[in-house]
Amino acid sequence: MTSMRYTREHEWIRVDGEIGTVGITDYAQEQLGDVVFVELPEVGRQVVKGDEVAVVESVKAASEVYAPVSGDVTETNEKLAEEPATVNSAPTAEGWFFKMRITASAELDDLMDTATYKDYVDSLD
Amino acid sequence: MTEAAATQALKRTPLYDLHRKLGAKLVPFAGYEMPLQYDGILAEHRHCRNQAVLFDVSHMGMALLRGDDVAGALETLVVGDIRSLGAGRLRYTLMTNESGGIVDDLMVINGGYYVVLVVNAARKDHDFALIRERIGDRIDIDVWSDRALLALQGPAAASVLARFVPASRHMLFMTMEALKVGDIRCGITRSGYTGEDGFEIAVAGEHAAELADMILGEPEVMPAGLGARDTLRLEAGLCLYGQDLDETTTPVEAGLGWTIGRRRREEGGFPGDEIILRQMAEGPKRKRVGIVLQGKVPARAGATITDRWGKDLGRITSGGFGPTVEAPIAMGYVNPDHANENALVSAVVRGQSLPGRVVSLPFVPHRYAT
Numbered sequence: 001m002t003s004m005r006y007t008r009e010h011e012w013i014r015v016d017g018e019i020g021t022v023g024i025t026d027y028a029q030e031q032l033g034d035v036v037f038v039e040l041p042e043v044g045r046q047v048v049k050g051d052e053v054a055v056v057e058s059v060k061a062a063s064e065v066y067a068p069v070s071g072d073v074t075e076t077n078e079k080l081a082e083e084p085a086t087v088n089s090a091p092t093a094e095g096w097f098f099k100m101r102i103t104a105s106a107e108l109d110d111l112m113d114t115a116t117y118k119d120y121v122d123s124l125d
Numbered sequence: 126m127t128e129a130a131a132t133q134a135l136k137r138t139p140l141y142d143l144h145r146k147l148g149a150k151l152v153p154f155a156g157y158e159m160p161l162q163y164d165g166i167l168a169e170h171r172h173c174r175n176q177a178v179l180f181d182v183s184h185m186g187m188a189l190l191r192g193d194d195v196a197g198a199l200e201t202l203v204v205g206d207i208r209s210l211g212a213g214r215l216r217y218t219l220m221t222n223e224s225g226g227i228v229d230d231l232m233v234i235n236g237g238y239y240v241v242l243v244v245n246a247a248r249k250d251h252d253f254a255l256i257r258e259r260i261g262d263r264i265d266i267d268v269w270s271d272r273a274l275l276a277l278q279g280p281a282a283a284s285v286l287a288r289f290v291p292a293s294r295h296m297l298f299m300t301m302e303a304l305k306v307g308d309i310r311c312g313i314t315r316s317g318y319t320g321e322d323g324f325e326i327a328v329a330g331e332h333a334a335e336l337a338d339m340i341l342g343e344p345e346v347m348p349a350g351l352g353a354r355d356t357l358r359l360e361a362g363l364c365l366y367g368q369d370l371d372e373t374t375t376p377v378e379a380g381l382g383w384t385i386g387r388r389r390r391e392e393g394g395f396p397g398d399e400i401i402l403r404q405m406a407e408g409p410k411r412k413r414v415g416i417v418l419q420g421k422v423p424a425r426a427g428a429t430i431t432d433r434w435g436k437d438l439g440r441i442t443s444g445g446f447g448p449t450v451e452a453p454i455a456m457g458y459v460n461p462d463h464a465n466e467n468a469l470v471s472a473v474v475r476g477q478s479l480p481g482r483v484v485s486l487p488f489v490p491h492r493y494a495t
Contacts, residue, residue, distance in 0.1 A: 033352065034167040037421040037445040039475075055475065057423050059166040059446055060352055084421075 004092075005068065005111035008120070013068040014093055015108060023096040024087065026058065027042060027121045032058040035087040040076040040098055047071060047100070049107050054097050056087065069107040071100040138183035139273045139330035143337055144394040149346050155246035157184040160350035169353035170448040174317055174489075177279030178349035179340050185274055186249025186325050187327065190240045192264035194449075199233065199240065202259060204376055204395045206386030212359070213236040215299050215314055217259070218384055219376050220252065225381065225397030225404070226372040228255070230364060234301050234314060241301075241312070243325075245366045273333030278323035280492065281345040286313075286324055289339060289455060293324065298494045309336050320361025320491045351394075359454060360447050362415060363485030368426050369413065369456055377404040378458065380413045380486070396421075411439055412464040415488055416455045416472065418481035423453040424472035426495075430457050431471045431478065449489050456486070 002016045010028035015022040029035065037057040047053050047067040054065035076098045080086060087095040102108070112120060146149060149160035160181065162169060172178050192198060196207040207217030212235050220228040234241040244252045253268055277286060279293040287294040287308045296302060296348040304313050309332045317323035326334050340346055341389040355365070364370045370379055375397070378402065381404055389395065393402060418424060428441040444455030463470060468483040 034165050039422065057171075057421075057446070058186060059356060059448070060161075062423070062425065081421075092219065 004114050005108055006114070007066065007068045007111055009066055011068045013067060015102070017076035018102055018105070019071065019074065020071065020097055020102050021096050021099050024065060024091055025117070026091050029088050029091045029095070032056060032060065032063060034059045035084045038080045038084050038087060038097065040080065041073045043073055043076060045073045047073065047102070061087070063099060067100070068111060069102055070104040071102040073098050073100050075099040139259050139333040140181045140183060140337055143334050143397060144181065148474055149350060150346070152351070154351055155184055157246065160348070160351065162350040162352045163348045163475040166350070166352035166356060167448050169270060169349035170356050171348065172347050173279045173321060173349060173353060173357055174449050175280070176345040177281040177285055177323070178353065179337060179346055180276040180349050180354055181273070181323070181337070182276050182277065182331070183273040184246040185275060186242070186244040187251060187269040187272055187274065188242050189269065190242065190254055190264045190265045191238070192274060193471065194217055195240045195264050198260040198263040200389070200394060202256065202396065203231075203233070204385045204389060204401070205233065207233055209386065209388070211234045213302065215301055219381060220255070220349070221395055221397045222372055225375040225398050225400035227366075227370045227374055228372060228375060230243045230317065230370055236301065241400055247367055259297050261356065268417065271330045273328050273371045275326045275332050275333070275337060275340070276317055276323060276329065277322050277340060277346070278319040280322060280323050282321070282323040283494065285340065285343045285345055288343065296494075307339060311336070315494055318361070318363055319357035320363070320487060320489055321357075322492055322494045334388065335424060356445060356448055359443050359445060360449055360492060361487040362456070362488060365443055375401055375404055375409065377401060378411050378413065408461060410461070411458040412461050413456060414459055415486040416441070416457060416481045417468060417484050417488070418449070418453040418455070418472060418479050420479060421453065422474055422479055424455050424474050428455075429473040430459055431473060432463060433469050433471065435478065444472070447488055454488050459483070477495060
């Protein structure tokens with residue numbers, strides 16, 4: 001069973017067992033504009049919730065992506081090197097950033113579910 | 126101040142409602158609520174290089190100067206040769222301070238019995254106050270606060286505008302004419318800040334939306350925001366005041382010595398003339414250069430520029446991804462010994478040294494009307 005969780009900084013994590021897939025939300029890509037480069041973490045890196053793990057460079061500016069929960073990076077989306085604009089066109093699908101083995105699953109409880117995140121985004125406009 | 130209060134204090138241009146209607150993403154810029162983008166910076170940038178785009182640049186400062194010797198009075202403030210500027214012509218020039226630093230970069234348009242200045246939005250209050258203080262006894266200044274300025278830019282600009290104003294097709298680069306677009310009286314210059322052919326059109330604020338609608342109704346034209354304006358001017362190697370130019374940067378350092386006409390070099394008579402002319406003779410301590418980086422990571426303003434061995438050479442003042450160049454590009458200031466073409470330099474981004482090289486500006490060749 002998978003479930004989506006969201007941070008206030010507009011990362012999403014799709015949880016499937018102990019593996020989480022992380023990316024940025026549609027709201028985030030919309031705010032960033034055209035993405036031209038994504039700097040991804042090294043596979044094997046241990047991250048703590050809130051660590052800066054990736055950087056998205058858009059035509060406008062650079063923005064950091066933070067680890068939504070603690071864990072180990074197991075895989076990165078190599079396709080983003082060739083097609084960074086995938087982050088704009090499919091932010092919650094093919095535009096994922098990295099996968100991680102979640103080591104502190106209790107931290108997921110602090111994140112928003114889909115309905116709560118939608119309300120949060122609506123409150124920002 | 127809360128965000129809402131800050132937004133309320135922002136000024137709006139006569140095209141504000143149109144921006145909203147077109148779905149622009151609006152951002153604060155120089156005290157105005159301005160469109161950053163409509164469809165997206167990349168799409169707007171490419172459309173300007175391939176077809177034509179329309180920018181709202183009404184936030185820029187415009188003022189009309191009258192007097193017996195406006196050119197002579199202006200020459201006490203700017204480095205350019207204004208006396209030789211013929212009626213119907215315009216010239217890019219710089220206001221300087223006593224230290225030789227650049228106070229603003231601006232366009233001077235000779236309308237015949239008047240002169241129009243177009244200055245940077247963030248500097249307009251400063252510039253017009255300075256003009257009143259220094260030469261207010263020699264000229265009358267009328268600041269245009271109710272006027273809009275539109276920039277139609279791109280290789281299709283001339284054919285688009287000619288549908289409404291046939292005479293515009295024959296305008297030369299850096300000339301101005303008072304013409305009617307339909308029934309709307311406009312001051313049109315063949316100029317711009319994208320490196321492409323195009324026009325800037327001054328119009329009364331009340332007619333601005335009608336004019337913009339007419340031009341945007343043409344199939345070649347899409348609206349473009351400040352985001353694309355920035356990537357286009359960077360590729361064209363053009364300076365942005367506050368980033369590439371400021372009060373501590375001289376025209377010589379900025380590579381803008383060409384704006385100082387021959388007579389002005391001989392006579393001086395502008396603020397900081399001794400310092401600037403000495404730098405022209407002896408060479409500056411730093412020079413503005415263009416840099417292309419390897420790889421895909423852009424280096425932004427503020428990044429350190431080093432030589433291959435990590436020695437600090439200067440700072441990047443404008444940088445980003447060049448959509449037409451399809452590479453990270455930047456402008457910055459370096460020691461003159463690293464300012465030659467193909468000098469190997471690096472930019473430091475997030476602790477990493479990104480290799481690149483100095484290139485001659487512009488990054489994308491200018492395609493002005495000839």
